[in-house]
Amino acid sequence: MWPSLRPKSAHTICANPLADRHFSMTTQRYNARESEPRWQKIWDEREIFATKNDDPRDKYYVLEMFPYPSGRIHMGHVRNYAMGDVVARYKRAKGFNVLHPMGWDAFGMPAENAAMANKVHPKAWTYENIATMKKQLKSMGLSLDWSREIATCDPSYYKHQQSMFLDFLKAGLAERKLGRVNWDPVDQTVLANEQVIDGRGWRSGAEVEQREMMQWYFAITKFSDDLLDQLDTLTRWPEKVRVMQQKWIGRSEGLAVRFALDADTTPRGERELEVFTTRPDTLFGAKFMALSPDHPLAAAAAAKNPALAEFIAACKRSGTAAQIIETAEKQGFDTGIRAIHPFDPSWQIPVYVANFVLMTYGTGAIFGCPAHDQRDLDFVNKYRLGNTPVVCPEGQDPATFVITDTAYDGEGKMINSRFLDGMTIADAKEEVAKRLERETVGNRPVAERQINFRLRDWGISRQRYWGCPIPVIHCEACGIVPVPAAELPVKLPDDVSFDRPGNPLLRHDAWRNVPCPTCGKPAHRETDTMDTFVDSSWYFIRFTDPWNADAPTTRSVVDRMLPVDQYIGGVEHAILHLLYSRFFTRAMKITGHVALDEPFDGMFTQGMVVHETYRKPNGEWVTPAEIKITTTGDKRSAALLSNGEAIEIGPIEKMSKSKRNTVDPDDIIETYGADTARWFMLSDSPPDRDVIWSEEGVQGATRFVQRMWRLVSTAAPLLPAPGTNVDPANEAAKALRTVAHQTLSDVATGIERLRFNTAIAKLYSFVGALADVVDDPKKPLASDPALAAAAREAFDILVRLIAPMMPHLAEECWATLGHQGLVSQAAWPEVEAALLVSDTLTLPVQVNGKKRGDIVIGRNASNQEIETAVLALDAVKTALNGKPVRKVIVVPQRIVNVVG
């Protein structure tokens, strides 16, 4: 596929020595396929990436999201892990005790799906995939501490997860309760709200049904406030992720108000209806009340009203299915029930059932003030209930202010609201709250200030086999009994079958039937397993001491190694995984396993890898490997390799199996080497944006690999020993040193800020500059010892700068340059700051904001000197065209602007 990878014959190389000034008899093309495994073996044998927990140096914990062992790694992994590895290698060179572990998010449904489809056991399937993917990851040359490898499906891992579940249970952080759950009829399991997307299961895509079931929950809502408040402290997280979490938690302050009901109108003599509102100030604008179709009062009313029952049934039908309907029309049904205004016993308000009121939020009932809420306005306009504005914006005449189609939700003064008139919204809210709090009905105040959250408790029950068993036993006499600590882990039985849908654990009597640990009577195990998000909520904590067989953590270690200093992963986990991990860390703190609340100090979400799509005229997708691209002028066309059939080049999209626009990391590493793949993934696009994988781009990267190798192997014999002093009087040498140290400074900044693309740009320039020095026929290196010494320093810097990105090539170069140790263990070079400030500056000169020339002037020149020099420029005189100079602005070290 890429024949030039083969080393060229000496004959070819020597045929034209002038054409390639870098080549010599001994210089061959860099052979990644030979070199990379060789260095990997050396790193492995010397265990240089194993992290010692008792290392006294400052720690740095860099982590990429661990993969699901789906079978093979993909380019997204390559990008993710390449980024993390740059940080790990860089921090290691900077002298930190770097923790950079890897593991497997190994439980989950694909393993069971494979079991059903291919009659292979989930365990066997999973471990085979792990073996394959581990080999692939190793071929990338990542500086991982494999001795800490974790698979979440391993009993040595989930044992501790089970013990923590019991800790949580004791601490009231885990509980079993009846819940309305999302039931996935295809996967036959319960899904968390977060796993339901547009009314469909996130994996199966099946339409989700609502069911009432006993479920295990983690009490994440106990931390709602804290999870929200602490977001502000996460300054090294993307703003976007923090906003998403904030929205997800969804805190809102308001008032719970009990409306009296006219008992003559209620189905069973009900006397009140409680609603939650954030706008108690608009109480005098109320036109209707509305109940969720799931509200008990609605059900009661429907029992006596078939038309209402039919309406409610219709709402429920469309409820799940029709979230697709964009702006589902507001619909309501008058129950005939009448509520009484809390401030006016004679004021009756109709109570509707409305399709847009959610049972899961607040009390499942609202009062509607149409003038100041768009949803309510849409509703009354449909049912002709009218509206009364009660907030008048500044500058509007209250007498003529009317609302028609657009609700007003801005600031203003209260109107039409009796004792509230003239108040601000905030004052009116306060006044209403005060008055209603004082009033009591049946020993309870009519209203209470309340804070509501959108966040729900985390339902973790899954009716699946391939997950962490929930370690409790159900006993008819004793109820729910925790499995005794000494009996953990509750291991999954191996002898299960997948020939029927549903949970194999449920029908595995030998496993399921056990005596009660308390009373000894026949009892049975819990057959639900945990959501796999539980597994991934603490793996990064376990990495700190995965060898501890007795406890989830070792406090002396975990307290020192956490938090994760830099976490890197896809934005698709911005809410679920990160929020659950934040919860889990808090729960582990309460149960004594860690000391901190926030597990991830720095978070970075990397972009996707995207690729062109190709398809045949009949619409069939074709993989990049099956086609050939030809370029004529700036027109590109594609044809099938096998028979030359024309192929349409489609839009660039996320790599996916369905569109077949994937490239296989194995193929890329086999053809170009891991360094080329890593380099390309890091160059071009900023890491948080999508990167386009293209054949041309990879070839650009591989060209650089060869260029770098050629340059180093040509120069190496010409360089003095490392550490040779440079004659400070030699200008050319000094110029080269300046470039080297400037690059050093820039690359470090780029890596620290995770701006790998800019770091790489500087490295391209640096190599260009070095090549100019090495190649300059007018000034051979051999004739200038000072320059040769500067070049030696520059090369030693260069190789250490590329080492985090292209570690194998760097090792090869490092050895070629005569160093004994490994560059992977070499210290990061020190910047010589004095080189970065020059004696003279080139200042651009503007006239009226337009650039007209430059002056070169001493760095400490006074403004007066600069002004004189600037005004003497011909270009300035011409541009001024005889006009007098009004002002000269000198921005120190930057620019000069003459105002004419």
Added chain:
RNA sequence: GCGGACGUGGCGAAACUGGUAGACGCAAGGGACUUAAAAUCCCUCGACGGCAACGUUGUGCGGGUUCGAGUCCCGCCGUCCGCACCA
């Protein structure tokens, strides 16, 4: 609908807290070398004008602030992402 991010050459993109717009890479064009190709090296490459040094113009559109705006402010247009009746 709400919230957020973004909009710079043919393309991916640089540009520190307002200070030389387009670094670096890709693609393209021209040249050197070669029997030829590959590889490599050199040159050109925002637009318009000019043989040329150079000039004019140019960071989605329209205004504004400033000696100076890709960057700040106001108003539009467009793209992408997230949330979608949360009372």
